[in-house]
Amino acid sequence: MTGENGFQASANVTSQEKKKFGNVMIIGLGMIGGSFAKALKERGLATLYAVDRREGELALGVSTGVIDFPAEMSAEYVPKMDVIILATPVRAMESVLTDLKPFLSEHTLVTDVGSTKGSVVEAVRQVFGCVPTNFIPGHPIAGAEKSGVLASNSLLFEKHMAIVTPLSDSNPVLLDRLHRIWRAVGADVVSMDVNHHDHVLASSSHLPHLLAYTLVDALANGERSQDIFKFAAGGFRDFTRIASSDPVMWRDVFMANKDATLATLDHFTDRLADMRAAIEQGDGASMFGVFTRAKSARDHFLRLLEQRTIGSVKEVRPVSVSVLPASAIKGDISLLGDKSLSHKVITIAALSEGVSEIKNVDLTGDVRITIQAFRDMGVVIEEVSSDCLRVHGVGLRGLKAPIAPINVHQSRESLYLLLPVLAGQSFSVSVVAEEKLLNQSMGDLFSLVRKMGGSVVSDVADCLPVSLVPGESLNVCIDLQTGSERLRMSAFLAALYSPAEGSVVTELTGLSHCEVLLRHFGVSILDQADGFKVVSAPLVGTSIVLSGDEYEMAWLVLLANLLPGSELLIDNAGLDSVSYAFSSFLKSIGADVTIPDLGGSGLYEGSVRAAFAELNSFILSSEQSYQFRSELPLLCVAAAYAKGESCIHGVGSLPYYCEDRVLALVDALKQMKIACVYENGDLLIQGGLPSGGELDCAGDDKLALAMLALGARSQSITKVNDCQKLLEEFNELESVTMQLGFYCTVAQ
Numbered sequence: 001m002t003g004e005n006g007f008q009a010s011a012n013v014t015s016q017e018k019k020k021f022g023n024v025m026i027i028g029l030g031m032i033g034g035s036f037a038k039a040l041k042e043r044g045l046a047t048l049y050a051v052d053r054r055e056g057e058l059a060l061g062v063s064t065g066v067i068d069f070p071a072e073m074s075a076e077y078v079p080k081m082d083v084i085i086l087a088t089p090v091r092a093m094e095s096v097l098t099d100l101k102p103f104l105s106e107h108t109l110v111t112d113v114g115s116t117k118g119s120v121v122e123a124v125r126q127v128f129g130c131v132p133t134n135f136i137p138g139h140p141i142a143g144a145e146k147s148g149v150l151a152s153n154s155l156l157f158e159k160h161m162a163i164v165t166p167l168s169d170s171n172p173v174l175l176d177r178l179h180r181i182w183r184a185v186g187a188d189v190v191s192m193d194v195n196h197h198d199h200v201l202a203s204s205s206h207l208p209h210l211l212a213y214t215l216v217d218a219l220a221n222g223e224r225s226q227d228i229f230k231f232a233a234g235g236f237r238d239f240t241r242i243a244s245s246d247p248v249m250w251r252d253v254f255m256a257n258k259d260a261t262l263a264t265l266d267h268f269t270d271r272l273a274d275m276r277a278a279i280e281q282g283d284g285a286s287m288f289g290v291f292t293r294a295k296s297a298r299d300h301f302l303r304l305l306e307q308r309t310i311g312s313v314k315e316v317r318p319v320s321v322s323v324l325p326a327s328a329i330k331g332d333i334s335l336l337g338d339k340s341l342s343h344k345v346i347t348i349a350a351l352s353e354g355v356s357e358i359k360n361v362d363l364t365g366d367v368r369i370t371i372q373a374f375r376d377m378g379v380v381i382e383e384v385s386s387d388c389l390r391v392h393g394v395g396l397r398g399l400k401a402p403i404a405p406i407n408v409h410q411s412r413e414s415l416y417l418l419l420p421v422l423a424g425q426s427f428s429v430s431v432v433a434e435e436k437l438l439n440q441s442m443g444d445l446f447s448l449v450r451k452m453g454g455s456v457v458s459d460v461a462d463c464l465p466v467s468l469v470p471g472e473s474l475n476v477c478i479d480l481q482t483g484s485e486r487l488r489m490s491a492f493l494a495a496l497y498s499p500a501e502g503s504v505v506t507e508l509t510g511l512s513h514c515e516v517l518l519r520h521f522g523v524s525i526l527d528q529a530d531g532f533k534v535v536s537a538p539l540v541g542t543s544i545v546l547s548g549d550e551y552e553m554a555w556l557v558l559l560a561n562l563l564p565g566s567e568l569l570i571d572n573a574g575l576d577s578v579s580y581a582f583s584s585f586l587k588s589i590g591a592d593v594t595i596p597d598l599g600g601s602g603l604y605e606g607s608v609r610a611a612f613a614e615l616n617s618f619i620l621s622s623e624q625s626y627q628f629r630s631e632l633p634l635l636c637v638a639a640a641y642a643k644g645e646s647c648i649h650g651v652g653s654l655p656y657y658c659e660d661r662v663l664a665l666v667d668a669l670k671q672m673k674i675a676c677v678y679e680n681g682d683l684l685i686q687g688g689l690p691s692g693g694e695l696d697c698a699g700d701d702k703l704a705l706a707m708l709a710l711g712a713r714s715q716s717i718t719k720v721n722d723c724q725k726l727l728e729e730f731n732e733l734e735s736v737t738m739q740l741g742f743y744c745t746v747a748q
């Protein structure tokens with residue numbers, strides 16, 4: 001049969017075999033309509049009809065296989081459609097709807113792909129007097145600067161979002177059909193409110209198009225335009241690609257989304273004026289601030305985008321580390337700054353007034369999350385070299401409200417530092433996290449932050465995400481009878497925000513890094529009988545060189561003591577009271593270790609020397625097990641090589657993760673033929689010579705180091721699996737150990 005459009009095609013709608021989505025009609029067979037049709041057609045999911053005011057597009061649509069049949073908005077076609085999609089420029093939709101209205105069945109899903117949603121809903125109301133329940137607006141967040149059916153691409157929507165903006169009375173069966181059809185062409189469907197959609201898209205899509213069009217036009221019609229285009233390279237091309245987009249479509253968008261576009265344009269114009277002023281005044285710090293924040297925001301955005309488009313979360317390849325039994329370790333080394341200290345010092349420097357230089361800082365892994373959070377809140381952080389930062393502090397209350405929630409990802413360290421700091425600011429802010437930090441009670445931290453005066457609100461009791469709303473600040477008194485070093489730092493930070501003075505009550509005698517670091521930046525922390533008094537005063541930016549990681553240092557000291565002939569010097573130790581007590585304990589069981597003297601700061605700073613010695617068996621009381629809970633895996637290894645039987649009491653009463661580590665080590669000891677018994681929460685280990693073997697550290701870096709030490713003098717090679725975390729935390733492992741003659745081989 002020859003259709004009215006003159007095409008040789010069967011327009012007999014009913015004779016077609018019914019496909020999954022039945023008969024689908026595209027109105028406006030351009031780039032988006034064509035891509036949608038092609039995606040459905042290639043997958044065999046629908047019989048495709050199209051209407052376009054340009055007959056040429058329909059003819060091309062048929063000849064290139066994008067659609068099955070040209071059609072019309074008439075009684076012959078419209079009532080038989082299961083789905084109708086409006087894909088014309090947005091201001092043409094009102095007249096299309098008027099043409100459709102007389103033939104439309106309430107069982108047909110009618111949707112659109114327009115870039116604005118408020119205007120489309122308004123057009124529907126104009127035509128129908130209300131929004132019919134079978135009209136459900138949509139918008140794929142995918143596209144290109146090209147137009148017309150020849151630019152259609154059946155993969156365009158794969159792994160892109162499709163926004164649907166249902167109304168309160170939208171037909172749920174048809175809404176489900178809409179979700180299914182977008183998912184069928186590869187999109188991830190997201191629901192959104194119409195007004196919110198128009199504001200978000202005004203910033204993410206409409207404003208960039210406006211800037212690109214205006215820039216190209218301004219330069220094309222300005223002075224030296226010939227040379228400007230002649231010498232334009234990648235930057236200009238990247239920035240202006242979208243200025244090749246269809247002018248009709250974009251004129252319609254700006255006319256249809258006027259208010260939201262003006263709001264984002266005004267905000268942008270203000271920021272551009274600030275940038276102009278910074279250039280005029282030669283204000284490099286402001287420019288640098290904007291550029292570093294923008295760079296990290298874009299890098300973060302690109303990572304998110306890659307995860308979406310590449311598929312899923314990055315693949316983690318299992319890593320193992322093997323050690324051959326060594327004879328001795330010898331040498332003089334300096335360790336990269338402790339990770340936890342790096343997080344803390346960056347935080348304190350950001351809250352100080354003036355510039356701080358932080359040397360020997362560890363810039364890998366989670367530390368970047370803390371850096372990013374402060375950058376998001378206006379702190380300029382320069383990376384002077386791979387282990388040196390220059391932080392332009394903004395003062396205790398000088399952070400700026402971030403434009404989006406602060407994301408601590410999976411970093412507990414960042415969370416414990418940031419939460420009290422955020423609670424001390426004058427703006428409300430939300431903190432979000434990922435995976436392992438979700439669904440975990442943060443009761444200890446939240447209750448500490450509540451004492452500061454503001455409100456701490458979370459949907460799920462004491463779990464992230466959380467919103468902080470400022471209130472009247474209170475003088476805090478925090479009682480830390482137990483708790484980690486992390487919580488201790490949170491307590492000191494909370495106390496700093498007390499209007500007059502705060503106090504931290506603690507059972508632990510002696511100083512930890514928290515107090516020492518804060519004092520280094522000018523905070524007055526006074527010793528009291530039951531803890532510390534923190535006097536509120538500005539922090540002062542300063543320079544600091546970070547000492548090495550205490551667990552890594554303790555591990556090296558243990559290795560030196562296990563391997564006959566060893567002679568080791570670690571140059572940059574900074575031991576707090578616990579790590580000093582731990583080294584003293586090793587000494588008491590026969591270890592050869594020389595610990596630095598107590599420095600003026602309250603830390604034992606300087607170099608640590610260690611050499612081989614036969615270790616004696618020992619008994620660790622429950623109190624000592626608690627005090628050395630972080631170092632227990634190393635003590636288990638010491639017991640495995642010691643003469644006689646050692647007993648570690650009170651393991652069963654430790655925080656669960658400390659007990660879990662010991663239990664994992666018990667398995668490893670048994671596998672390495674070291675006799676041990678774990679009973680009633682106490683552990684007995686009979687010293688001997690480990691056999692070697694293949695061990696699994698369950699992704700725990702502290703366990704991994706202990707297991708490698710267990711293999712140091714074993715009878716054959718020891719391989720420790722699941723060491724990704726170890727290499728993230730201690731990424732100089734290979735280079736440091738190689739320098740000392742203890743060969744750790746990393747393999748995937």
Ligand SMILES: NC(=O)c1ccc[n+]([C@@H]2O[C@H](COP(=O)([O-])OP(=O)(O)OC[C@H]3O[C@@H](n4cnc5c(N)ncnc54)[C@H](O)[C@@H]3O)[C@@H](O)[C@H]2O)c1
Pocket residue numbers: 027028029030031032033051052053054057087088089090092095096113114115116139140141142143144145146147148149246249253
């Ligand atoms: N281009 C993109 O990147 C993109 C992305 C997402 C959504 N959108 C939206 O998709 C829609 C289509 O954009 P496109 O890029 O495919 O444009 P396009 O120019 O490639 O296609 C539009 C088609 O509609 C036809 N048309 C115009 N008025 C008509 C009328 N009254 N009756 C019948 N046909 C008519 C045109 O002839 C043309 O073939 C627009 O609403 C746009 O806002 C575009």
Ligand SMILES: O=C(O)C(=O)C[C@]1(C(=O)O)C=C[C@H](O)C=C1
Pocket residue numbers: 114115140141142143144145204205206242245
């Ligand atoms: O990639 C492009 O060229 C686009 O312009 C796609 C783009 C966008 O701005 O992101 C354009 C308009 C939309 O409505 C949705 C997507």
